[in-house]
Amino acid sequence: MRPFALNYARPAQQLEVSVPYAYDSRLQLNVLPDGRLAAHDYAVLRELGATTSTAGSKTHFDD
Protein backbone atom coordinates (compact mmCIF):
# COMPACT_ATOMS: atom_id res chain seq x y z
CA MET A 1 0.00 0.00 0.00
CA ARG A 2 3.03 2.30 -0.22
CA PRO A 3 2.49 5.25 -2.57
CA PHE A 4 4.63 5.13 -5.69
CA ALA A 5 6.65 8.26 -4.84
CA LEU A 6 7.80 6.77 -1.54
CA ASN A 7 9.69 4.10 -3.44
CA TYR A 8 12.17 6.91 -4.00
CA ALA A 9 12.32 8.16 -0.40
CA ARG A 10 15.56 8.22 1.50
CA PRO A 11 16.33 8.93 5.16
CA ALA A 12 16.30 12.65 5.83
CA GLN A 13 19.53 14.17 6.97
CA GLN A 14 19.27 15.23 10.58
CA LEU A 15 21.03 18.56 10.66
CA GLU A 16 21.35 19.29 14.35
CA VAL A 17 24.37 21.52 13.94
CA SER A 18 25.23 24.06 16.57
CA VAL A 19 25.67 27.53 15.22
CA PRO A 20 28.44 29.86 16.33
CA TYR A 21 26.13 32.86 16.52
CA ALA A 22 23.28 33.93 18.77
CA TYR A 23 20.26 36.15 18.29
CA ASP A 24 20.55 39.63 19.72
CA SER A 25 17.05 40.97 20.31
CA ARG A 26 18.33 44.51 20.58
CA LEU A 27 19.88 44.40 17.12
CA GLN A 28 17.28 41.95 15.80
CA LEU A 29 20.22 40.14 14.23
CA ASN A 30 22.37 37.09 14.86
CA VAL A 31 25.81 37.99 16.16
CA LEU A 32 29.08 36.06 16.24
CA PRO A 33 31.08 35.81 19.48
CA ASP A 34 33.43 38.55 18.26
CA GLY A 35 30.51 40.91 17.71
CA ARG A 36 30.36 40.69 13.95
CA LEU A 37 27.04 40.09 12.21
CA ALA A 38 26.57 36.49 11.15
CA ALA A 39 24.88 37.66 7.95
CA HIS A 40 28.10 39.32 6.84
CA ASP A 41 30.25 36.23 7.35
CA TYR A 42 29.58 34.33 4.15
CA ALA A 43 32.14 31.68 5.03
CA VAL A 44 30.20 30.75 8.16
CA LEU A 45 26.86 30.79 6.35
CA ARG A 46 28.22 28.66 3.55
CA GLU A 47 29.76 26.16 5.93
CA LEU A 48 26.53 25.77 7.89
CA GLY A 49 24.28 25.70 4.85
CA ALA A 50 22.11 28.11 6.81
CA THR A 51 20.74 29.90 3.76
CA THR A 52 20.39 27.02 1.32
CA SER A 53 17.39 25.56 -0.34
CA THR A 54 16.80 22.58 1.89
CA ALA A 55 14.91 19.38 1.32
CA GLY A 56 12.93 17.61 3.98
CA SER A 57 12.29 20.64 6.16
CA LYS A 58 9.69 19.98 8.83
CA THR A 59 8.17 23.40 8.79
CA HIS A 60 8.77 24.82 5.33
CA PHE A 61 8.48 23.08 2.01
CA ASP A 62 8.64 26.02 -0.32
CA ASP A 63 12.37 26.60 -0.23
Next chain:
Amino acid sequence: MTVLILTCEQDVTADMVVAELDGSGVPVVRLDPADLPGPVALSGEYVHGAFRGHLSAGGRLVSMSGLRSVWVRRPGVPASRVAEPSDWLTEESAQALYGMLRSTGARWMNHPDAARRARHKPWQLHLAQRSRLPVPATLITTFPQAARDFADRFPDLVVKPVSGAHPQEPPRAVPTSRVAPDADFAAVAFGPTLLQRRVAKQADIRLTCVGDRIHAARKAVAPGADPDEVDVRFATSDAPWRPVEAPPLIAAGVHTYLREAGLAYGAFDFAEDADGMWWFLECNQSGQFGFIQIESGQPIAHTVADWLAAPGPTTTPPNGGRAWAIEGH
Protein backbone atom coordinates in the same frame (compact mmCIF):
# COMPACT_ATOMS: atom_id res chain seq x y z
CA MET B 1 6.90 53.90 8.64
CA THR B 2 8.10 50.51 9.81
CA VAL B 3 8.85 47.22 8.11
CA LEU B 4 7.45 44.23 10.01
CA ILE B 5 9.29 40.94 9.56
CA LEU B 6 7.67 37.72 10.71
CA THR B 7 10.32 35.07 11.10
CA CYS B 8 12.20 32.90 13.57
CA GLU B 9 15.33 34.07 15.36
CA GLN B 10 17.58 31.55 13.57
CA ASP B 11 16.72 32.98 10.15
CA VAL B 12 20.04 34.45 9.03
CA THR B 13 18.63 35.06 5.56
CA ALA B 14 16.27 37.55 7.17
CA ASP B 15 19.34 39.00 8.88
CA MET B 16 20.75 39.87 5.47
CA VAL B 17 17.71 42.03 4.80
CA VAL B 18 17.49 43.51 8.30
CA ALA B 19 21.11 44.65 7.94
CA GLU B 20 20.26 46.33 4.63
CA LEU B 21 17.26 48.10 6.17
CA ASP B 22 19.34 49.18 9.16
CA GLY B 23 21.89 50.61 6.78
CA SER B 24 19.19 52.64 5.09
CA GLY B 25 17.77 53.88 8.37
CA VAL B 26 14.43 52.16 7.83
CA PRO B 27 12.71 51.16 11.09
CA VAL B 28 12.25 47.42 11.48
CA VAL B 29 10.33 45.27 13.91
CA ARG B 30 11.15 41.60 13.74
CA LEU B 31 9.14 39.04 15.63
CA ASP B 32 8.22 35.38 15.64
CA PRO B 33 4.49 34.64 15.98
CA ALA B 34 5.55 31.58 17.99
CA ASP B 35 6.29 34.04 20.81
CA LEU B 36 2.70 35.35 20.90
CA PRO B 37 1.47 35.63 23.63
CA GLY B 38 4.45 36.39 25.83
CA PRO B 39 7.49 38.13 24.39
CA VAL B 40 5.25 39.29 21.55
CA ALA B 41 2.14 41.21 22.52
CA LEU B 42 -0.63 42.91 20.59
CA SER B 43 -3.66 45.07 21.08
CA GLY B 44 -6.18 46.44 18.66
CA GLU B 45 -9.45 48.31 19.02
CA TYR B 46 -12.27 48.96 16.64
CA VAL B 47 -13.93 52.07 17.98
CA HIS B 48 -15.68 55.05 16.40
CA GLY B 49 -15.49 53.52 12.97
CA ALA B 50 -11.74 53.10 12.99
CA PHE B 51 -9.15 50.44 13.75
CA ARG B 52 -6.12 51.16 15.87
CA GLY B 53 -3.65 48.45 16.72
CA HIS B 54 -0.24 48.02 18.27
CA LEU B 55 2.39 45.31 18.35
CA SER B 56 5.30 44.96 20.71
CA ALA B 57 8.34 42.74 20.60
CA GLY B 58 11.83 42.96 21.99
CA GLY B 59 11.06 46.25 23.72
CA ARG B 60 9.78 47.85 20.52
CA LEU B 61 6.26 49.15 20.15
CA VAL B 62 4.81 49.84 16.74
CA SER B 63 1.46 51.17 15.62
CA MET B 64 -0.15 48.99 12.98
CA SER B 65 -1.07 52.10 11.06
CA GLY B 66 2.65 52.81 10.92
CA LEU B 67 3.49 49.62 9.03
CA ARG B 68 4.64 50.13 5.49
CA SER B 69 5.12 46.45 4.69
CA VAL B 70 4.95 42.95 6.18
CA TRP B 71 7.47 40.29 5.17
CA VAL B 72 6.28 36.79 5.94
CA ARG B 73 9.59 34.93 5.91
CA ARG B 74 9.86 31.91 8.23
CA PRO B 75 7.28 32.58 10.95
CA GLY B 76 6.76 30.02 13.68
CA VAL B 77 3.34 28.67 14.55
CA PRO B 78 1.54 31.25 16.70
CA ALA B 79 1.54 30.47 20.44
CA SER B 80 3.73 27.42 19.99
CA ARG B 81 6.21 28.52 22.65
CA VAL B 82 3.78 29.15 25.49
CA ALA B 83 3.94 26.96 28.59
CA GLU B 84 0.76 25.12 27.67
CA PRO B 85 0.35 25.19 23.90
CA SER B 86 -2.91 24.08 22.34
CA ASP B 87 -4.53 24.10 18.92
CA TRP B 88 -7.16 26.44 20.31
CA LEU B 89 -4.64 29.01 21.55
CA THR B 90 -2.74 28.77 18.28
CA GLU B 91 -5.91 29.53 16.33
CA GLU B 92 -6.82 32.38 18.69
CA SER B 93 -3.36 33.90 18.36
CA ALA B 94 -3.18 33.43 14.60
CA GLN B 95 -6.57 35.04 14.11
CA ALA B 96 -5.67 37.97 16.34
CA LEU B 97 -2.28 38.63 14.73
CA TYR B 98 -2.96 37.97 11.08
CA GLY B 99 -6.51 39.32 11.31
CA MET B 100 -5.24 42.64 12.62
CA LEU B 101 -2.42 42.79 10.11
CA ARG B 102 -4.97 42.23 7.36
CA SER B 103 -6.77 45.28 8.78
CA THR B 104 -3.81 47.49 7.92
CA GLY B 105 -2.94 48.95 4.57
CA ALA B 106 0.58 47.52 4.66
CA ARG B 107 2.01 45.85 1.57
CA TRP B 108 2.69 42.13 1.90
CA MET B 109 5.53 39.95 0.80
CA ASN B 110 3.62 37.70 0.38
CA HIS B 111 -0.03 38.06 1.31
CA PRO B 112 -1.08 34.94 3.27
CA ASP B 113 -3.94 34.14 0.91
CA ALA B 114 -1.74 34.44 -2.15
CA ALA B 115 0.99 32.43 -0.43
CA ARG B 116 -1.37 29.62 0.49
CA ARG B 117 -2.65 29.30 -3.04
CA ALA B 118 0.82 29.57 -4.53
CA ARG B 119 2.05 26.53 -2.61
CA HIS B 120 -0.13 24.23 -4.74
CA LYS B 121 2.23 22.82 -7.31
CA PRO B 122 -0.48 21.61 -9.70
CA TRP B 123 -1.80 25.16 -9.74
CA GLN B 124 1.73 26.44 -10.33
CA LEU B 125 2.00 24.31 -13.46
CA HIS B 126 -1.28 25.66 -14.76
CA LEU B 127 -0.36 29.26 -14.05
CA ALA B 128 3.05 28.76 -15.66
CA GLN B 129 1.34 27.47 -18.81
CA ARG B 130 -1.00 30.47 -18.82
CA SER B 131 2.04 32.71 -18.36
CA ARG B 132 3.64 31.18 -21.47
CA LEU B 133 6.47 29.56 -19.56
CA PRO B 134 7.61 26.23 -21.02
CA VAL B 135 6.35 23.41 -18.78
CA PRO B 136 7.58 19.81 -19.21
CA ALA B 137 4.81 17.30 -19.90
CA THR B 138 3.39 16.36 -16.51
CA LEU B 139 0.85 13.88 -15.17
CA ILE B 140 -0.67 13.80 -11.69
CA THR B 141 -2.74 10.72 -11.20
CA THR B 142 -3.95 7.85 -9.06
CA PHE B 143 -4.76 5.76 -12.14
CA PRO B 144 -1.98 3.21 -12.73
CA GLN B 145 -3.07 2.79 -16.34
CA ALA B 146 -2.82 6.54 -16.92
CA ALA B 147 0.73 6.39 -15.58
CA ARG B 148 1.58 3.48 -17.90
CA ASP B 149 0.13 5.30 -20.90
CA PHE B 150 2.06 8.45 -19.97
CA ALA B 151 5.27 6.44 -19.66
CA ASP B 152 4.65 5.03 -23.14
CA ARG B 153 4.40 8.54 -24.53
CA PHE B 154 7.24 9.97 -22.44
CA PRO B 155 9.61 7.11 -21.68
CA ASP B 156 12.10 9.18 -19.67
CA LEU B 157 10.29 10.36 -16.53
CA VAL B 158 10.96 11.75 -13.09
CA VAL B 159 8.72 11.47 -10.03
CA LYS B 160 8.44 14.05 -7.26
CA PRO B 161 6.03 14.91 -4.45
CA VAL B 162 2.88 16.70 -5.54
CA SER B 163 3.08 19.01 -2.52
CA GLY B 164 6.81 19.35 -2.22
CA ALA B 165 6.47 18.14 1.36
CA HIS B 166 8.42 15.27 2.81
CA PRO B 167 7.17 12.53 5.12
CA GLN B 168 8.06 12.98 8.78
CA GLU B 169 7.19 9.69 10.45
CA PRO B 170 9.95 8.68 10.17
CA PRO B 171 11.67 11.71 8.62
CA ARG B 172 12.42 11.02 5.00
CA ALA B 173 13.25 13.08 1.93
CA VAL B 174 11.69 12.43 -1.44
CA PRO B 175 13.98 14.01 -4.01
CA THR B 176 12.97 14.39 -7.61
CA SER B 177 14.02 11.00 -8.95
CA ARG B 178 14.36 9.33 -12.31
CA VAL B 179 11.81 6.57 -12.90
CA ALA B 180 13.23 3.26 -14.07
CA PRO B 181 12.12 2.25 -17.59
CA ASP B 182 10.55 -0.95 -16.28
CA ALA B 183 8.79 0.69 -13.33
CA ASP B 184 5.66 -0.95 -11.97
CA PHE B 185 3.05 1.80 -11.66
CA ALA B 186 0.54 -0.22 -9.62
CA ALA B 187 1.41 1.77 -6.47
CA VAL B 188 0.22 4.96 -8.15
CA ALA B 189 -3.21 3.91 -6.86
CA PHE B 190 -2.03 4.41 -3.27
CA GLY B 191 -1.26 8.11 -3.55
CA PRO B 192 -1.46 10.94 -6.07
CA THR B 193 1.71 10.69 -8.10
CA LEU B 194 3.41 13.44 -10.10
CA LEU B 195 5.28 12.18 -13.14
CA GLN B 196 7.10 14.60 -15.40
CA ARG B 197 9.13 14.29 -18.56
CA ARG B 198 12.77 14.49 -17.55
CA VAL B 199 14.55 17.50 -18.96
CA ALA B 200 18.05 16.49 -20.01
CA LYS B 201 19.48 19.58 -18.43
CA GLN B 202 22.76 21.30 -18.94
CA ALA B 203 22.14 23.67 -16.05
CA ASP B 204 19.83 24.50 -13.17
CA ILE B 205 18.41 27.99 -13.06
CA ARG B 206 17.28 29.80 -9.93
CA LEU B 207 15.43 32.96 -10.79
CA THR B 208 14.50 35.22 -7.90
CA CYS B 209 11.95 37.89 -8.69
CA VAL B 210 11.29 40.68 -6.21
CA GLY B 211 8.54 43.00 -7.33
CA ASP B 212 9.52 43.62 -10.92
CA ARG B 213 13.25 43.00 -10.44
CA ILE B 214 14.78 39.74 -11.58
CA HIS B 215 17.96 38.06 -10.35
CA ALA B 216 18.68 34.89 -12.30
CA ALA B 217 21.51 32.51 -11.50
CA ARG B 218 22.79 29.45 -13.32
CA LYS B 219 24.51 26.33 -12.02
CA ALA B 220 26.05 24.27 -14.80
CA VAL B 221 25.72 20.52 -14.81
CA ALA B 222 29.18 19.00 -15.01
CA PRO B 223 29.99 17.16 -18.24
CA GLY B 224 29.59 13.46 -17.62
CA ALA B 225 27.37 14.02 -14.59
CA ASP B 226 25.19 11.09 -13.55
CA PRO B 227 21.86 11.57 -15.42
CA ASP B 228 20.09 9.92 -12.49
CA GLU B 229 21.17 12.82 -10.31
CA VAL B 230 18.14 14.95 -11.09
CA ASP B 231 17.49 17.00 -7.96
CA VAL B 232 19.94 19.87 -7.59
CA ARG B 233 19.35 19.92 -3.81
CA PHE B 234 20.82 16.43 -3.57
CA ALA B 235 23.43 16.68 -6.31
CA THR B 236 27.07 16.33 -5.45
CA SER B 237 28.15 19.00 -7.93
CA ASP B 238 30.20 21.82 -6.52
CA ALA B 239 29.73 24.03 -9.57
CA PRO B 240 28.99 27.57 -8.41
CA TRP B 241 25.86 29.61 -9.06
CA ARG B 242 26.68 32.38 -11.50
CA PRO B 243 24.59 35.38 -12.63
CA VAL B 244 22.80 34.92 -15.93
CA GLU B 245 20.48 37.08 -18.00
CA ALA B 246 16.94 35.77 -18.18
CA PRO B 247 15.68 35.43 -21.77
CA PRO B 248 13.08 38.14 -22.51
CA LEU B 249 10.22 35.67 -22.95
CA ILE B 250 11.06 34.02 -19.63
CA ALA B 251 11.24 37.39 -17.89
CA ALA B 252 7.87 38.35 -19.34
CA GLY B 253 6.38 35.02 -18.26
CA VAL B 254 7.73 35.42 -14.73
CA HIS B 255 6.21 38.87 -14.42
CA THR B 256 2.87 37.57 -15.67
CA TYR B 257 3.05 34.65 -13.25
CA LEU B 258 3.69 36.81 -10.19
CA ARG B 259 1.08 39.35 -11.18
CA GLU B 260 -1.56 36.67 -11.69
CA ALA B 261 -0.55 34.95 -8.45
CA GLY B 262 -0.67 38.19 -6.48
CA LEU B 263 2.87 37.56 -5.26
CA ALA B 264 5.53 40.17 -4.56
CA TYR B 265 8.29 37.56 -4.33
CA GLY B 266 8.94 34.27 -6.04
CA ALA B 267 11.95 31.97 -6.40
CA PHE B 268 11.59 30.06 -9.65
CA ASP B 269 13.35 26.84 -10.53
CA PHE B 270 14.01 26.08 -14.19
CA ALA B 271 15.95 23.34 -15.96
CA GLU B 272 17.97 24.53 -18.96
CA ASP B 273 18.10 21.96 -21.75
CA ALA B 274 20.74 21.41 -24.43
CA ASP B 275 19.08 23.99 -26.67
CA GLY B 276 19.25 26.62 -23.95
CA MET B 277 15.51 26.54 -23.28
CA TRP B 278 14.43 27.14 -19.69
CA TRP B 279 11.75 24.70 -18.52
CA PHE B 280 9.59 25.76 -15.58
CA LEU B 281 9.76 23.37 -12.63
CA GLU B 282 8.23 25.32 -9.76
CA CYS B 283 7.91 28.67 -8.05
CA ASN B 284 8.67 28.82 -4.35
CA GLN B 285 6.75 31.74 -2.94
CA SER B 286 9.12 31.98 0.03
CA GLY B 287 12.16 30.36 -1.52
CA GLN B 288 15.60 30.82 -0.08
CA PHE B 289 17.90 33.31 -1.74
CA GLY B 290 20.84 33.68 0.63
CA PHE B 291 22.82 30.85 -0.92
CA ILE B 292 22.42 32.42 -4.35
CA GLN B 293 23.58 35.82 -3.15
CA ILE B 294 26.56 34.30 -1.38
CA GLU B 295 27.74 32.44 -4.49
CA SER B 296 26.68 34.73 -7.30
CA GLY B 297 27.20 38.08 -5.63
CA GLN B 298 23.76 39.26 -6.72
CA PRO B 299 22.37 41.82 -4.26
CA ILE B 300 19.07 40.05 -3.63
CA ALA B 301 18.81 41.05 0.02
CA HIS B 302 19.23 44.67 -1.04
CA THR B 303 16.45 44.27 -3.60
CA VAL B 304 14.14 42.70 -1.00
CA ALA B 305 14.95 45.53 1.41
CA ASP B 306 14.22 48.08 -1.31
CA TRP B 307 10.81 46.55 -1.93
CA LEU B 308 9.95 46.41 1.75
CA ALA B 309 11.11 49.98 2.31
CA ALA B 310 9.21 51.46 -0.60
CA PRO B 311 6.61 54.08 0.31
CA GLY B 312 3.75 52.61 2.26
CA PRO B 313 0.16 51.74 1.92
CA THR B 314 -1.00 54.53 -0.32
CA THR B 315 0.73 53.14 -3.41
CA THR B 316 0.15 49.85 -5.16
CA PRO B 317 3.26 48.05 -6.45
CA PRO B 318 3.09 45.97 -9.62
CA ASN B 319 3.17 42.72 -7.69
CA GLY B 320 1.91 43.93 -4.36
CA GLY B 321 -0.67 42.41 -2.09
CA ARG B 322 -3.32 44.95 -3.02
CA ALA B 323 -4.07 43.16 -6.26
CA TRP B 324 -4.63 39.97 -4.33
CA ALA B 325 -7.04 41.67 -1.97
CA ILE B 326 -9.51 41.94 -4.82
CA GLU B 327 -9.74 38.17 -4.88
CA GLY B 328 -9.41 37.69 -1.14
CA HIS B 329 -11.89 35.58 0.78
